[in-house]
Amino acid sequence: MAQGSGFKASGLRVSRSIVSSLGLFQFLTFLRRGVFYSFMYIYLFSLIGNVTSTAALGTLNMLASTIGQTLLWGRVSDRYHARTKLVVLGEVIAGFFYTAVFLIHRSFLDAGANYAAGLTIIFGLSLLEFFWSMSDVGWAALLADITTQKSRGSLVGALNFIGSIGRMTGVIFSGLMYEGGLGFRQGTIFYVVTAMLFAGGTIMFFTYGFIKPVAGTSLQENVREEPESIYDQDQSAEVYRWFLVSMIVVVLGATCISQVFLLFLQLPDGLRASDEAVSLVLSAWTVGGMVASLLAGRLSDKLGRAKLIMCGLILSAFTPLIYGVVRDVVSMAIVYGLNGVSFWTLQTVGFTLAGDIIPAHQRGRLFSRYNAVMALSWGPAGFLIGGPLADIQTDILAIPRHTAYINTFVVSSVLVVAGTIIFFLTVLRRDRRRESKRPC
Numbered sequence: 001m002a003q004g005s006g007f008k009a010s011g012l013r014v015s016r017s018i019v020s021s022l023g024l025f026q027f028l029t030f031l032r033r034g035v036f037y038s039f040m041y042i043y044l045f046s047l048i049g050n051v052t053s054t055a056a057l058g059t060l061n062m063l064a065s066t067i068g069q070t071l072l073w074g075r076v077s078d079r080y081h082a083r084t085k086l087v088v089l090g091e092v093i094a095g096f097f098y099t100a101v102f103l104i105h106r107s108f109l110d111a112g113a114n115y116a117a118g119l120t121i122i123f124g125l126s127l128l129e130f131f132w133s134m135s136d137v138g139w140a141a142l143l144a145d146i147t148t149q150k151s152r153g154s155l156v157g158a159l160n161f162i163g164s165i166g167r168m169t170g171v172i173f174s175g176l177m178y179e180g181g182l183g184f185r186q187g188t189i190f191y192v193v194t195a196m197l198f199a200g201g202t203i204m205f206f207t208y209g210f211i212k213p214v215a216g217t218s219l220q221e222n223v224r225e226e227p228e229s230i231y232d233q234d235q236s237a238e239v240y241r242w243f244l245v246s247m248i249v250v251v252l253g254a255t256c257i258s259q260v261f262l263l264f265l266q267l268p269d270g271l272r273a274s275d276e277a278v279s280l281v282l283s284a285w286t287v288g289g290m291v292a293s294l295l296a297g298r299l300s301d302k303l304g305r306a307k308l309i310m311c312g313l314i315l316s317a318f319t320p321l322i323y324g325v326v327r328d329v330v331s332m333a334i335v336y337g338l339n340g341v342s343f344w345t346l347q348t349v350g351f352t353l354a355g356d357i358i359p360a361h362q363r364g365r366l367f368s369r370y371n372a373v374m375a376l377s378w379g380p381a382g383f384l385i386g387g388p389l390a391d392i393q394t395d396i397l398a399i400p401r402h403t404a405y406i407n408t409f410v411v412s413s414v415l416v417v418a419g420t421i422i423f424f425l426t427v428l429r430r431d432r433r434r435e436s437k438r439p440c
Helices: 016-037 040-048 051-080 084-110 114-145 152-185 188-215 219-225 233-255 258-265 275-303 305-323 329-357 360-378 380-396 401-437
Strands: 007-009 012-014
Touching (some): 051 380, 084 188, 152 275, 233 380, 233 401, 258 401, 275 305, 329 360
């Protein structure tokens, strides 16, 4: 691509080589997640034998990430404008940490202490997440820095599309490497993931060198030329606060049924889905997310962020209500694919809207809060809401499992509707008023 082409941000031309580097890093990130986490919870359950303890992995990871980003790394990012450096450092630290966790984990396995070996993974990866979260906040702030409001949605959507391909590839490789737990026990998966982390850190190290000379001035100076936010300072703080409140309710509602849904698919009085059928349904969700990631960013640039988020919220509230009436696997795959469309629309456009609202000088701190909200989908939503709600109905109220799970889906929809109402009243209406005041 010629020097004069590419995404333009605050006088900064983002060349095709830089976009390619960011895309490769995103691919490796999601590939790594697919390889490591697809079978991790199954492996942990084989060591610990307790569902609640196993689910603690995602919950503790989320807490550690939130604490790290909000209390430390977001502030470091803003004070020193260290976006790419945080990404590189976070990936390198994670690479060494994964190796250390495996070696300690293996020592417990050799001693026959399987439970302790499982806890090593849970607490080791949670401790790592505190440091690794510097990469998350650095990446989010960097994407906002190098894009404008007009180009942000397109770039983020394209990167999420690439990430979806990486995740699907990772899931496939994970199935080949797991081998009934040997992939974790022998370290194959740990070492492959470590190699990906070092590769990702190397890519971002060289990308940092490319970004600076393209503009001829520092990235910090370029960012100052861009309007701070689509709102004035007081409005920006209030709108962003309500945006996060609405997303908290939505994310908790939408993701609290993730574990319950997997169990629901295989119920004898339901679909009785085979393992292959479950894979088909889950793959449809990923494909729906790929389509949404590719289109949502561009559409949000043209039609508006808040309007497209509203469409995603409506779809997210509607699909769980259909799960209980679907009678065959193909139909369920279609419905769950639509749910994937809704989730990744919210992921893609939600990030771009946050980037539009957040003032440039606060991107590290405020993006850390956005990341914390989205991290609720890692495990806390099911751990605190979906799982207990289903268990209370089946274990205490003696409601049939099929009915109990359908009731849980209804509660999910109700929570998403509540978050949608909050978003409509506090964000979408303000956005409409702002647009109406703009000169034609």
